[in-house]
Amino acid sequence: MGTFFHVFRKEVVDNFRDRRSLLTVAAMVAMFPLLMASLIGFQIDRSFNTETDLISLPVIGAEHAPNLMRYLESNQIDIVAGPVDADAAVAAVETGDLDVVLRIPGDFGEQLADMIPARVELFLDQANTAGDADVGRVRDALFGYNQTLAGIRLSARGVNPTLVRPLNIDTIDVSTPSGRAAILLGMMSYFLLFSLLMGGMYLAIDATAGERERGSIEPLLSLPVARAHLVLGKIAGCGAFMAFSLLLSLLSWFVALNFMPLEQIGMTPNFNLAVVLAAFLLLCPMLLIGASLMTLVASFTRTYKEAQTWLSFVVLAPTMPILIVSFLNLRPRLEFMFVPSLSQHLILVDMISNEPASALNIAVSAAGTLAVGAILTWACVRLYSREALLG
């Protein structure tokens, strides 16, 4: 048991001195939640603006259509003076200075009076998705004015305007900003797991492929020490770094969530320090899988570079189930609890949304995950007992 501890300690101390790798991972892990939080916050702000807020619409030739202008203003659209002419409008929309410009040609009034479809021009950039919401509102308002005028004309001729409206389309938008935020929060476990795995990646490479590349594996394996203890110490060292990284990620989420305007959209995620601790414990069994899987894969590679390539894929593998189900609305069921990473994700989502988690589910999740981890660890021990490791 002493050997195990000495290897563990050496790997931790040695890799702790690799400041560059350490800082890269720590910065990535800590920055990610903050970045996500500001993105979600931005989205919430934007989605709030669309429904109720006053938007401003630059108009060229507003004087040619005073009634239309009044109609638009009654629809919460503020009319401002637009660019000097159509060319200036094109240029302004192209560069993104303006999202949308409306131009009323000089003969608008005449055409309207002569019952010719009166031309108005809407300058917009389809590729500029940031302007979508404003463009949509201007379009809707113009269609509304169109309908109103048509109704008046038909009524004047004694025709019921509803005759030309065989359909009454009522769009009910159920996408709420809280729904979007919920999907992103649902992916929180994905980022937690990703951080966990990233935390141990460099150590796993250094302790296996790095050891081989430096030529230090030969004298190490020539020592009077059971090889099983060597590999177990390496896995433990990797797990310790992963635990540290997971904790860092959790704390960063904790800070980030406090900055997000979630109350605005009626969401009160349950993410206090007690839940942070619970989430840490919940994900702990994944440490064994992560550390043994990375050690196993890296042991097959010959160089640091090769190991890095392979482990980039390994980082993605355990997060896959979460990525897939985060778009489906799965509820925790006992059979899902046998799947590592999926089970932790489902339980964590419930914990955050303040639903009681079943003790059986948690127990099965931990047992299932540890069982897979134990198999991977056993495979590492077997691999280290073979001479092919030196090849």
Add this chain to the structure above:
Amino acid sequence: MIRVEGIHKSFGEVHAVRGVSFDARDGKITGLLGPNGAGKSTTLRVLCTLLKPDRGTATIDGADVVADSLAARQKIGSLPHESGLYPRLTARENIAYYARLCGLDRDHVEDRVDEIVKTLEIGDFADRRSKGFSHGQRTKVALGRALVHDPQNLLLDEPTTGLDVMATRSLRELILKLKDEGRCVLFSSHVMQEVAALCDDICIMAAGRIAIHDSMDGIRQRTGCDDLEEAFLAALAMVEVD
């Protein structure tokens, strides 16, 4: 005491070692001399239990390298071709790590490391991280690491390759000192002068076989060559004839 009896080892198509047998005695320095690719390193790797021989047996002080590999490793210290130090650990930490792995308890680790630092005269750089060490410094630290569990038998794989005159000289003195302590030293090289200067027994290896195993004088007599280089070439020719 190292005893090798008829070992064979193949890597796929390559038959690297083809029936090597020899004894390396305590209190003597035995040299494995041969050109590159003769099977010297493979033989040494079998002895430190990194490779399993396809056929034949090898024992270290009676412990079989396959059946009782842990006991065999207990009795050998190995200095591989590459020194394999951990660049972010100091020389002292590198040695202490091996001392702990070999089961020395806390108090003894300090003492043992101090002792080795003194014996190998590496005090000047013992507390520096090994990243910037010269080849000679690395080799010395690696040798210190191999000695940490006080093994009776020492395997040195081309220890002087790439060392300058001064470093080679101080390493030679160390090897002689280990011999005087009664240890069994087995060391491989492709430099004839070095083997001639140090070794009591010489095994000339070529193409995976032992061409000749004798003392320096014996080799001179059997090949009929006075000059060592001539003797070496004559011994190699014996293998070719087979």
